[in-house]
Amino acid sequence: MQESLDQILASDAPRSALTVRGWVRTKRESKACAFLELTDGSCFRGLQVVVDAALPTADLLPQVLTGASVEVTGDLVASPAAGQKWELQATELRLLGVADATYPLQKKGHTPEFLRSIAHLRPRTNLLGNVFRVRSRMAFAIHRFFQERGFFHVHTPVITSNDCEGAGEMFRVTTLKPGSSAPPTEDFFGRPAYLTVSGQLQGEAFACALGKIYTFGPTFRAENSNTARHAAEFWMIEPEIAFCDLRDDMTMAEENVRHLVRVMLEECGEELEFFGRLVDKGLEARLRQTVDKPFERISYSDAVALLQKSGRPFEHPVVWGEGLQTEHERYLAEEHVRGPVTIHDYPKAIKPFYMRQNDDGRTVAAMDLLVPGIGEIIGGSQREERLEVLLEAMRAHGLSEQDYGWYVDLRRYGSVPHAGYGMGFERLLMFVTGVSNIRDVIPFARTPGHAEY
RNA sequence: UCCUGAGUAGCUCAGCGGUAGAGCGGGUGGCUGUUAACCACUAGGUCGUAGGUUCGAACCCUACCUCAGGAGCCA
Structure with a gap:
């Protein structure tokens, strides 16, 4: 398993021939080189990756947009610019998964309401x-x-037949067909069953x-x-x-x-x-x-x-x-x-x-x-x-x-x-x-x- | 469920009765190392849905849908 970025960012000395994988959070390009900010989810801070335009694999850069997953090999060196301690001077860039222009996340603030509509991203x-x-x-x-x-630690049941009175309305759990008029005795548990509103009563038994x-x-x-x-x-x-x-x-x-x-x-x-x-x-x-x-x-x-x-x-x-x-x-x-x-x-x-x-x-x-x-x-x-x-x-x-x-x-x-x-x-x-x-x-x-x- | 407010480009918003706009994001070009980079150009919209008023509606009215804030219920 690869070393996570939070460990790499905590390095106390430069390192060579390091390979990292992650998602591109932002890309900043200029004539001579491009800066990718890479994250692997292990921490908030990202790793700045510098891709020289002369690098053979630099021709992949147009496809490397925000959200793309990449693998980069390079040397971890002290960053000459303010903003980060370390940066990865890339020697090779590989594109693992593209994220095209329809990728909804941008390098700007989004409203929580919009983000809820893309809960998977x-x-x-x-x-x-x-x-x-x-x-x-x-x-x-x-x-x-x-x-x-x-x-x-006690694992109290998720399905239960007793309501912890006063805790609120419950979700019914049933295998009866919708609209069935069969009595609860015909149901899977032979009685009405619900998703738990609290494990307290069972917790008392174990206490x-x-x-x-x-x-x-x-x-x-x-x-x-x-x-x-x-x-x-x-x-x-x-x-x-x-x-x-x-x-x-x-x-x-x-x-x-x-x-x-x-x-x-x-x-x-x-x-x-x-x-x-x-x-x-x-x-x-x-x-x-x-x-x-x-x-x-x-x-x-x-x-x-x-x-x-x-x-x-x-x-x-x-x-x-x-x-x-x-x-x-x-x-x-x-x-x-x-x-x-x-x-x-x-x-x-x-x-x-x-x-x-x-x-x-x-x-x-x-x-x-x-x-x-x-x-x-x-x-x-x-x-x-x-x-x-x-x-x-x-x-x-x-x-x-x-x-x-x-x-x-x-x-x-x-x-x-x-x-x-x-x-x-x-x-x-x-x-x-x-x-x-x-x-x-x-x-x-x-x-x-x-x-x- | 009730009250209030809002729905305009992929995102964030401006426009509030007279030919639909900006920034970001995308594309193209430029730029001596950037930090939500910067500069120029460019593509992108039946203005939530359905009715109504009007010569004319994104804008006014009605209903519905969705979202948000507050309330109730509670953790």
Whole structure:
């Protein structure tokens, strides 16, 4: 396998007779020579290749347009011009694959909307290339974070028959013919089945066996959401921890976010510089503040009082017992705290049945971690571990014990206090890259009306 | 799904009632090493779709489609 360009660019001495392969990002021609900027995807920076016009293979140059793939042999020498440390003085140029004039990517800025219409080519751009290199490193950092803390990675099912109540509409999975009136008992699984909206319930089963677990996989929501922060298919990280209460859960969530931001700062410097320059000027300062300053915590009740006293003319009234609206969350994270903030202990009426009821009888041990610009990046709770209280909550939510029998069993046999949360991977990526649309941090976005690739 | 805005060359946009424009990208030529190079010339468009108003519509009106921003739902 060929040495990648990021390794070659990190050379500390000139080298001769080097062969590199990659795609042409730009070509600049003059009478005596042509300059190709070559990239192989291994890093943001490209390698400048100098092709002398006198070279026998220089007659290939007219066919070498932006997007073409080439193989170049030459000597790596210190570049006499400013702009790059090294350049490859070509001795031989070979054209591997042409890219003709219809190649849509140019050496200029494109709008994100246009790039979404060519999702198969956009990872070749600077912006999306950087996003997806960061995405890969963040995914690895997430596994590192949990593995280093003794968590086991559990592969929860993608197809499931129980909805994690409150999580949203589900996609039906069926082998019945369209329009069939056959009952679900005739279907492949003998019951209605769906794409998972969360691995939490199964995660709880494993936390109550292995202690500390996490899932990291795709989840699906059939909501007709048309926003920059929602996708029908997205990736979620869901730790679940036995012998853990809400306070420890919040601490874990905060550490998790801070750790990943630190990885961005320490391991993605080249990409961070690019995002700071072309996507979001305040990015680095915001990330630095995130790792330097402790996260704030505000109880839901205090948050309501604070919003009411703010004197802000909110469009939606602030009422205890109602969910916080986007404008409220934005005020809390972006103006009141000016940084990440965790809101905890929400009214039980607006939260799912599995959250642990507090002693006040009207709130549950729930928490949402909000970050500026994005809003909720994590949602979690301590789970109800008391059998009778859980059954009562299920009745109140109109759920049958039969449908959740296995879940209730976890409270019947060796029940323990436990807690967990879900972190939206794409929202995290938006936070650390400054990219403002979820469709631009996921390789092939699935949103209402869109599954083209 | 609701509200607002926008659809003009491959891309980014200007033109807003009187014969369709620029920059980039492509082609040709030029240029002592360029950095989104530069200079000159050149090809490229049923102005989102369908109706309507008008002597005349890219421009005004209606409907639909698509996209964006905001809202709801949530990760």
